Amino acid sequence: MRQLTRLIRYVLPFLVQLLPGVFLLAGVGLLEAFRLMLLKPVFDRVLNPASGSENIVLFTIPKIGKSVYLQSFVPAHFHNAWTIVAYALVASTVVKGIFDYTGTYLVNHAGFGMITNLRNDLYNSVLRRSTAFFSQHTTGTLISTIINDIERVQFAMSSVLSEFLQQVFTFVFIAAAIVIMGRDLAWVLLLFIPFIIYSAVRIGRKVRTTTRRGQDQLADVQNILHETITGNRIVKAFGMESWEVARFRKAAQRLFQANLRSVAATAVSSPLMDFFGAVAIAMLLLLGRNEIIRGDLNLGDFVAFFALVLAMYNPVRKFAVFNNSFQQALGASSQLFKFMDTEDEVREKPGAKRLPRFAENIRFEGVCFSYEGTCDDAREILRAIDLEVRRGEVLAIVGSSGAGKSTLVHLIPRFFDVTAGRILIDGHDVRNITLASLRSQVGIVTQETVLFNDTVRNNIAYGQPHVPQKEVEAAARAALAHEFILALPSAYDTVIGERGVRLSGGERQRLAIARALLKNAPILILDEATSALDSESESLVQSALHNLMAGRTVFVIAHRLSTVRRADRIVVIENGTIADVGAHEDLMQKFGTYRRLYELQFANMEGSKAVAET
Secondary structure, eight states: OHHHHHHHHTTGGGHHHHHHHHHHHHHHHHHHHHHHHTHHHIIIIITOGGGOSSSOEEEEOTTTOOEEEGGGGSOTTOOSHHHHHHHHHHHHHHHHHHHHHHHHHHHHHHHHHHHHHHHHHHHHHHHTSOHHHHHHSOHHHHHHIIIIIHHHHHHIIIIIHHHHHHHHHHHHHHHHHHHHHHGGGGHHHHTTHHHHHHHHHHHHHHHHHHHHHHHHHHHHHHHHHHHHHHTHHHHHHTTOHHHHHHHHHHHHHHHHHHHHHHHHHHHTHHHHHHHHHHHHHHHHHHHHHHHHHHTSSOHHHHHHHHHHHHHHHHHHHHHHHHHHHHHHHHHHHHHHHHHHHOOOSSOOOTTOBOOOOOOSEEEEEEEEEETTSSTTSTTEEEEEEEEEEETTOEEEEEOSTTSSHHHHHHTTTTSSOOSEEEEEETTEEGGGBOHHHHHTTEEEEESSOOOOSSBHHHHHTTTOTTSOHHHHHHHHHHTTOHHHHHTSTTGGGOBOOGGGTTSOHHHHHHHHHHHHHHHTOSEEEEESTTTTSOHHHHHHHHHHHHHHHTTSEEEEEOSSGGGSTTSSEEEEEETTEEEEEEOHHHHHTSOSHHHHHHHHHHHHHHHHHHHHHO
């Protein structure tokens, strides 16, 4: 019920379209009942010319005995019974068609509008989650939720909703007509209502459960697709096509089984409704026959009554299908709202203030971090970090893999929050300032360059679409990227492919540097920015980085210690703590971790060089 209430809230902005649509679909139901009731004058008057054409009774209201005449709905110049009935039939069909088209369009307008807002809110909610959220959920699961689960809800709240409303009103008005036309026979239908409701509820619960399982299996399939398509070169390099195909087939088979269970749950509803309908019709035939024999019911009344019963059977049968669709939508929406309601680990405090332009220093005071949430856990990444970085200083952070180097710098823009201690920028705790103002002052260039399937210009000007072209080109020149960009087929308007696949590693990295230059953030994080490059590319990128670092406070993480020798200070991280701090010359005079790493790295380089010469 809570999920249904939340879905209904999304419809409220579209009441202007929904309410007229509902009113028109109610008219469709009324006119459908009216057309079926015309069977009475067809049998009583049109097929019995001797009865005349005056005062053609459409129906008589029970209890009060007041008759409603067909002439009340037809222009006065029609006098023949055939023309009166024919006009009523054609006119009601035309009006019903207009109401049906317009009502369906308006209800679908409201349904699709509601789904658009829901999809936008879900995407906004997911995109603003912390880095921890994305490490806990696979890409396939997130994509499946945003696309497939939304699609389930969309189908139920647009196409199914419009038909559901039409059938509801058709059922209501036909039921009223049945009571009017059948009088004492109508009570038979009441016997089946408890059975129909009970079976619909039981089947609906099963459908909701199986739908959720099917959506989860579909997410697994999409996750495998994402991994193998984005990592297709690794798959080919290791000759793992057959293994990946087998893995995909197993996931597809699990999806197949889940879909079969869902079909088994939904398919039982229609035969069950058929059974109830057949029993009801058989009982009505028996009772109606007796009523006609006794003279309590004429042929026209019974034919109209029987046609109304058959017509009501269709909405009743479809209600089971509608219920299944709505249950599937509720099952799918559970994951949507789960993601939207997830309490993010990195939250902006109410009333958070904007961070002024960075001017003095960044301080780490007793910083501790653990993915499990407390510094007492065995998986603590950082502990007791005390460090001050002054404005304009270049600080290199070195250490073995897994020591916590990247985690330390990722705490500055609040990709994660510290477990204990605090990080201060110019005396402001980063948890007390707005995320937008904090991250606007931090530029990042990482080893894994993230570029978008867009033009070179738009990748450099990411987040600044209205920046002048001269500034984009100036940033590209400073990043030593301008020349190779001009050599591209369309220069700055060249689309570079997904993740910049049409560029070399060095070219991608220089575009990332140009993007950081254009952002002009006073704090810069270089996380292994040259580790994946060859010597020639590294030389170009190093020159571009030198331009980027000028006048900024820089945190440099690098496995290649040759790239950090020119830093003002070097921080050595070991087992999550600061093992040593100092300039390159000072640290080389100590027999500590830094000297050991330096000598080991250069010994390996000399060995590789000797092997190459031989």
